[in-house]
Structure formats: structure tokens, C-alpha cells
Amino acid sequence: MEFSLDKFSVYILDGFRKDEAEALFDAKIEYFDKLSIDDVRNIKQMAETATSKIAFFINEVGFEAQNALLKITEEPPQNxxxxxxxxxxxxxxxxxxxxxxxxxxxxxxxxxxxxxxNSDKEEIFSYIMQLKKDEILTFTEKLKDTLALKGEYRKLEKLSEMIADFKQFNLNEQLFLANVFDCIMEA
Known part of the structure; x- marks a missing residue:
């Protein structure tokens, strides 16, 4: 799988190992384990003279080096x-x-x-509340399937109504997720 590098110039790859991340990009890769201010100067020089696609992979970066990166990440050179x-x-x-x-x-x-x-309340609450926007409906629809298989029809009906309201009225995500938690925890 390769990303279309034409849409964005700055990425954060969350949860990827270095080798997995490198495989996603069709570009020359320069890797920095711990980026320093001197490295930022070198990056700026390489970026200004790049004639083909180049990706700077940065593992760790300190506060001063981040400040030095602000301008070039705001208006990065092409490729x-x-x-x-x-x-x-x-x-x-x-x-x-x-x-x-x-x-x-x-x-x-x-x-x-x-x-x-099969988890305790704290773990269930923590998991539900960390769901990303694009995961909420998938999770709750699958939860409905699970409730139906377990014969928990009262919870299923309540959850179905909550999902319909969430979709129709574009409700607050965190409040919706808290209500999903309450629904699961009902006796």
C-alpha cells in the first residue's frame, strides 16, 4: 500500500514501525532518530535542492528543533x-x-x-471514550449485533434508538459514547 504523496506534505504515522512506514512511501528517505537543530538546517538545505521526491522520517524531535521546523512544514517545497x-x-x-x-x-x-x-467497568468506559469519530458507528452497529446474539433485546432497542438519534441530530460524540456506556452497564 502506498500513499498518494501529492495531497499532503506532513504526516504522523501512529503505530507504525520504521520499516512499515518506509514501505508506504515511494520517495528517497532520510531517517532521523533524534532530530537536532543542525539536522533541521540540513533538511532545509536538502529540501531546497531536491529534484525528486524526498521524505524525512523523524522519530524523536525536541522542542527547539520543532520550532525550527515550523516554517518549512507550513510551506514545504514541492516533493x-x-x-x-x-x-x-x-x-x-x-x-x-x-x-x-x-x-x-x-x-x-x-x-x-x-x-x-467480559471486562470491568473502567476498561469498558476507557475503550468506548477513546473511539475516533470514524469508529463510533461501526463499533455501535457491531455492538447491536452482539446484544442481539446474547438476547439482550432491551439494551438492543435502546442502543438502536440512540444510534438513530445520533445520526439524525448530529449529537455530541462524547455524550453519545457516555450514553452507550450507560446502556451496556444497565442490568
Whole structure:
């Protein structure tokens, strides 16, 4: 699988190993384990003279080096890409400029729901509340299937109504997820 590098110039690859990340890009790759200010100067020079696609893979970057990257990530030269492999401690400004790509989980949603149904309240709540916007409806639809298989029809009916309201009225995601949690926990 390869990304179309023409859409974005700054990426955060969440959960990818270095070799997995490199396989996604059709470009010359320069890797920086811990980016320094001197490295940023070298990157700027390489970026200005690049004649073909080049991707700068950055594992860790300190505060000063991040500040030095702000200008070039705001208006990167053509065919120059910045790929952060670790979003921990990244400035919000850099994160806001990035396309975040999360590594798909190997565990299926069905397996995850089955595991959750046998977990304690804290784990269930934590999992539900961390769902991303694009995962919410998939998760809740699969949860409906699980409730139906377990014969928990009262919960199924309530969850179905909640999902319909969520879709129709574009309700607050966190409030919806808290209500999903309450629905699961009902006796």
C-alpha cells in the first residue's frame, strides 16, 4: 500500500514501525532518530535542492528543533515530505499541519466487543471514550449485533434508538459514547 504523496506534505504515522512506514512511501528517505537543530538546517538545505521526491522520517524531535521546523512544514517545497513516527511531545502546531495515519488494528471489532463484554467497568468506559469519530458507528452497529446474539433485546432497542438519534441530530460524540456506556452497564 502506498500513499498518494501529492495531497499532503506532513504526516504522523501512529503505530507504525520504521520499516512499515518506509514501505508506504515511494520517495528517497532520510531517517532521523533524534532530530537536532543542525539536522533541521540540513533538511532545509536538502529540501531546497531536491529534484525528486524526498521524505524525512523523524522519530524523536525536541522542542527547539520543532520550532525550527515550523516554517518549512507550513510551506514545504514541492516533493518534500515530513513523516513523524512518534507524535509524543509534538507541538500542537505541527500536529495540526499533519495528516495522521493510524495503523489498523489486527484485532477485529467483533473480537474487541467480545473482550469488552467480559471486562470491568473502567476498561469498558476507557475503550468506548477513546473511539475516533470514524469508529463510533461501526463499533455501535457491531455492538447491536452482539446484544442481539446474547438476547439482550432491551439494551438492543435502546442502543438502536440512540444510534438513530445520533445520526439524525448530529449529537455530541462524547455524550453519545457516555450514553452507550450507560446502556451496556444497565442490568
Amino acid at each position: 518534500v515530505y515530513f513523516v513523524f513516527l512518534n507524535k509524543e511531545l509534538l507541538l500542537d502546531t505541527l500536529i495540526s499541519r499533519a495528516q495522521i495515519i493510524r495503523k489498523p488494528s489486527k484485532r477485529s471489532i467483533d473480537d474487541e466487543i467480545e473482550r469488552l463484554m
